[in-house]
Structures are given as C-alpha cells and as structure tokens.
Amino acid sequence: MKKSKRILFFVGDAPFFVSHRINLVRGAVANGYMVTVACPAHTTAIKTILASGADWAEWKVNRGGTSIFGEILSFLRAFAIVWRTKPAIIQAIAIKCILHAGIVSKFLHIPIVGAVSGLGYVYTGKASGMKKVLRRTINGFMGFGLNRRNVSFIFQNSDDAKMVEFAGLDQISIHRIGGSGVDLRKITMQPHPAGAGTRIGLPARLLRDKGVYEFVEAARELRLRGRNATFLLIGDPDLTNPTSITRVEIDAWLAEGVVEWLPHTSDIAAVLATLHIIVLPSYREGFPKTLIDAAAAGRASVTSDVPGCRDAIVDGVTGLLCPVKESTALADVIDRLIIDRDLCVRMGAAARVHAENNFDIDEVTRRHIEIYEERMLRVI
Structure with missing residues (x-):
C-alpha cells in the first residue's frame, strides 16, 4: 500500500x-x-x-x-x-x-x-x-x-x-x-457565585459508575443537616452503557427535589462559573475531563480516591478525596467545603494554577x- x-x-x-x-x-x-x-x-x-x-x-x-x-x-x-x-x-x-x-x-x-x-x-x-x-x-x-x-x-x-x-x-x-x-483560553476562572447558598454540580455522563447514586444520597444527607445547598446533575444518560441512569430515576429525583438536572451542554465554561464545588464520585476513571475542566474554571473538586480521579487533583490543595461508594463519607467531605467558603475559594485558585501547569x-x-x-x- x-x-x-x-x-x-x-x-x-x-x-x-x-x-x-x-x-x-x-x-x-x-x-x-x-x-x-x-x-x-x-x-x-x-x-x-x-x-x-x-x-x-x-x-x-x-x-x-x-x-x-x-x-x-x-x-x-x-x-x-x-x-x-x-x-x-x-x-x-x-x-x-x-x-x-x-x-x-x-x-x-x-x-x-x-x-x-x-x-x-x-x-x-x-x-x-x-x-x-x-x-x-x-x-x-x-x-x-x-x-x-x-x-x-x-x-x-x-x-x-x-x-x-x-x-x-x-x-x-x-x-x-x-x-x-483543556483550552485555558475558553475555560477561565470566574468569581464564585455570590450569596449564602452553595451550588454543587456533578458534570458527567449519568452512569452508576460515575457515582450518581452516591451523589444523590449525599444530597439527601446534606438536606437533612439543613445545609443551604443546591445539587445539580449535569449531563445526559448513556443508554448504550449497561450502568446508565434511566430517565425514570431522574424524574423521581426531580419530583423529590433532592437534585436539579441540566442536560448536556456545549458551554461547560458557563455552567462551571455558576458552581462553587464540582463533585465526581466515580468508581474509576482514565483521567476525568470533569476534573480538568473544574481546575481550569478555578473550582475545588471532591472526588473518589480511585485511579484516574486521584491523579487529577492534589488532595488537600486543589480538592478533596473521599472513599469510593460511600455516600455518607462523600456528604462529610462536601460539607467541609460548604461550611468553609474561604477554603473552597483557596482550593479553586490553586486548582487554576495546577491546570495552567499541567493541563494545557x-x-x-x-x-x-x-x-x-x-x-x-x-x-x-
């Protein structure tokens, strides 16, 4: 040839x-x-x-x-x-x-x-x-x-x-x-949203293996603790994947009011700018773009202590790790950033520097x- x-x-x-x-x-x-x-x-x-x-x-x-x-x-x-x-x-x-x-x-x-x-x-x-x-x-x-x-x-x-x-x-x-x-010119660090409430998002394909169930359970737990927080699922199900979340499940969560849902969007930068914390409680990743984009946006991340996820953050500096498949532990880690907004902002700023040095x-x-x-x- x-x-x-x-x-x-x-x-x-x-x-x-x-x-x-x-x-x-x-x-x-x-x-x-x-x-x-x-x-x-x-x-x-x-x-x-x-x-x-x-x-x-x-x-x-x-x-x-x-x-x-x-x-x-x-x-x-x-x-x-x-x-x-x-x-x-x-x-x-x-x-x-x-x-x-x-x-x-x-x-x-x-x-x-x-x-x-x-x-x-x-x-x-x-x-x-x-x-x-x-x-x-x-x-x-x-x-x-x-x-x-x-x-x-x-x-x-x-x-x-x-x-x-x-x-x-x-x-x-x-x-x-x-x-x-990540294109550091397209996703830039914007000021955190003003106000007392905390906006927390999980941007990913909506799969069980992405930790969607744990995210929803953590949202329930933090509501019981009386936290002023909004939890958003950001993305679509993937029905070609055996672990996909169904639309029936999403509708049930929306009816319960435990989470809000934003379908997939091509303007992820605009969405990230509306959040304080990005969460990815995945069971395993290659190297998740969710966390790369979060770092570029100057947002602290909470993610599982598993391959791929732990590689994408600096624990205690740009985000926090939590045990995988443990919704109560996930709620505890998220709660730490809800309570301490200054820590959340500092980690976000450090994440942007980390993105500039490693993810261009x-x-x-x-x-x-x-x-x-x-x-x-x-x-x-």
Missing part, C-alpha cells in the same frame, strides 16, 4: 471525540498531516470535524454491542476504510476501536497509536460471568492484533497501563499523558504529534 502523511482516527463516539479530542485533528492538520476521522454519523459532530480540516469516513460500529456478527461487520468496514484512505498511521481511541483498528493495522502493516481514556465497564469492578468472558476475549484479541513494535499505547494513568500486562503486550511502547487537556491543551496536542512522528520513524 502506498502511504502518504495521512493519519486516520478511529472513533466510536463522534460527540465525545469532538468534545475531548478535536484538538488532535487541528494539531495534526497544523503539522502538515492529511486527516480522516472514521466514526458513526452524527450531524453536529461531523460538521465540527469537517470544519477542523479533516475528511470523514462513516464507520458503523456499536460501542456497547457484543454481537459476533455485528463485530465482524464493523471489522470489515474498518478494513475497507483503511484500504481506501491508505494512512501512514492510525490513531484509535477507546478499547473497541483499538481492537478493530489494531487487527486491521496488523494485516496491512500500518503503525498504530491506541489511546485508552479509561478501561470502561468491562474492566471496572469485579469480573464474573459475561464480564469475565469479555475481559478474556479482549485480552486475547489485544495480544493477537497489537503485540508488535509498530504499536504505541497512550494511557492517562499508571493503573490503566497495567492492562498491557494482562494482555501480554511486551513489544509495544507505552506513553502516559494525563488527560485530554496545546501541550497535550504537541505530545501526541511527537508520538505520531516517533511511531512512523521507528523501524517495524
């Missing part, structure tokens, strides 16, 4: 790619790459991808699907896209995309960079039954398609990087980049481009 300086991105969730990774398209274009993004159709997201200088190839893939026939079709479609676009390098984002693109790239002798932004449902929690089978299957396909010298993996925390040991990937190169970065999206983009160049130059 004749190769040009073209990078092909394989993406399973177009809106997520636009909100978290579109900087990679812009950075690649600025560095002389021709770019193609292969992903499912999504009108708004595709417009943004095209406006960023990339071509688009429709790739039909079910992010949450496990049908063997469906996965074979997705693989054949991926093969056809690679054959047609003839990339010099492939970047695949998230495990399912890495599996499909990795096997294709092996057959066609193309370097690939796999970005693991979190191990997701299959690797979160105890493995039993079907989840155990899926883990073993994924590890087997990883070993078959990706254990070679022209493969690089980017992990967001050291715990997730242990995946290469489980899959027996002893020939690849490994890089660590803490998160997808321009630096994240530069490091990705370096990995692409290194990957293409390395002898296969």
